[in-house]
Amino acid sequence: MTRSGASLLTFDDLQQRFNHQEQELHIHQAELEQQNEVLRQINLELEQARNRYADLFEFAPVGYVVCDQGGLIQQINQTGCLQLGAAGGDLVGRQFSLFIGDGQHVAFAELLRSALQSAEDAEHHRMDVRMPRQGGHAWDALLECTGLAGPSTRLVRLALTDITALKTAQRETERRTRQTEQLSEELQTFLHSMTHDLSAPMRQVSGFAELLGRTLQAPDEHSARLLKDLLRAASRMNELMTSLTLFFRTGQPFSRHQTVDLNRLVDQVFAELGPERAGRQVRLTHDALPTLQADPLSLQMIFGNLLSNAVKFTRPCPEARIHVGVQEQEGTFLFSVRDNGVGFDARQSGRMFGVFERLHSERDFEGQGLGLALARRIVQRLQGRIWAESVAGAGSVFWVQLPRELVAVPGGSEVSW
Known part of the structure; x- marks a missing residue:
């Protein structure tokens, strides 16, 4: 009875273990099916991504060409085929340099070499190329080359953008x-x-x-x-x-740049206006102006016309006051020539720098209307700006903005008359 009972207990134990293992197998099978479903979903998404990539590659608005390190075409999209004027099957295995205009093959070879050397950094290397087509016509392309480092071979990707209209x-x-x-x-x-x-x-x-x-x-x-x-x-x-x-x-090239002390130049210009100031009380002051490396005649014509303009239009004033100021700004110097003269209608400020434009009657103030046009032309050639602000009867201020890199050394002092 004891031995038989032991064998029955053993059978029950085995049956229980079997049932338990069968249950675990069902659980593992369900987990495997779930994992397989996840894998199928991942594969589907990868396939969709590959298809999207293929579509992006094939139908991109620019031509894509994959070449080996010797410049042989390995792969090309449909846009590239249209650009090169041949089917993909006829292009694969051919030298890409055959489609580049004469005189640029050496530069293209150097472009490939540079791209391969910097493949790890995915750096873009660019050059403009002239590419002939069948029939004698040619088109312009921006060629961007990027190195693609692979395990067994080294490739480069060329992106061809048609810039014919731009060129x-x-x-x-x-x-x-x-x-x-x-x-x-x-x-x-x-x-x-x-x-x-x-x-x-x-x-x-x-x-x-x-x-x-x-x-x-x-x-x-x-x-x-x-x-x-x-x-x-x-x-x-x-x-x-x-x-x-x-x-x-003033349309001629400037003479060689020289060191010009604006303090001395402004004083000299004002002294030369002595006949226009005769019998009048005209007071000129100016800030400590910088010294520039520039064409002296150009600066003399700019400040000469602005100071002459100020002397002329302060004529009705019992005591004329003119001040030349300067403000240091980032990358520029902003000069100002301010007076207490008759001023002008601010709505007409856009006209005053035109050739032969006059805002006042010739009976009151003489002139040909060329001085300010001349000043503007010179300032623009110096890559600067000039404009004016005023209130009729309350004086004017003319602003001249010039690049700061013209500056050599600061200096100067205030001078008055």
Whole structure:
């Protein structure tokens, strides 16, 4: 009974263990099925990602070409096939350099070498290439090369962007620039010739008018006024031709830069305006102005025109006050020429820097309307800005912003008259 009972207990124990293991197997099977489902989902997502990548590669708006380190095409997308004018099967295995214009093969080989050397950094290397097409036509491409380091071979990916429209626009701009420069040279030649040819007749007109005035015996008031108007017109004509010549000369290259002390330059310009200040009380002050490395004639013309403008339009003031200031800014110096003159309508400020533009009657203030246009042209050639602010009857301030890199050393002192 004891031995038989022991064997029955053993059988029950085995049955229990079997049931337990069977239950564990069902659990493991369910877990495996769940894991398989996850794997199937991952594989599906990977397949979808591969398809999306393939679509992005094949139908990208730029041409993609994969080459080996020798420049042989290994893979190319449909955009690249269209750009190179052949089917992918005809392109794989061919040298990509065959599709590059003459004279750029060495540069392309250097581009490949540089991309392969920096493959680990995925650095982009770029060059513009001229690529011929069948039929004699060519197109412009921006070629971006990136090294792809692999376990057994080294590859490079080329991205081809069609920049024909951009290059065409650039070439057209360059052509128009050359054309404009040629027309400018022709205009300056014509102006020089015209000024030279007209100067002698204008001197004759002035001389004959003066001679006529001396020879007339006590001319009547009407004749005297006509002679005076004739002399004034001849003088204005000479001034206008001189101003026009000076205006177009500013289109010529600047002379070599020199060290220019703006304090001394402003004082000198103001001293040269002595005839315009005769019999008047005109007070000039200025900040400690910097010393610049610049073309001295250009700075003299800028500040000369602005100070002459200030002296002229403060004429009605019992005591004229003019101040030249400077503010140091990031990358620039901002100069100001401030006066207490008649000012102008701020709504007309856009007109005052135009050629022959005048905001005041010539009966009140003489001039040809070229001084401020000349100053603006020079400032713009120096990569600067010029503008004006005013309230009619309350004075004006002219601002000139110039690049700070022109500065050599600071210095100067305030001077007054």
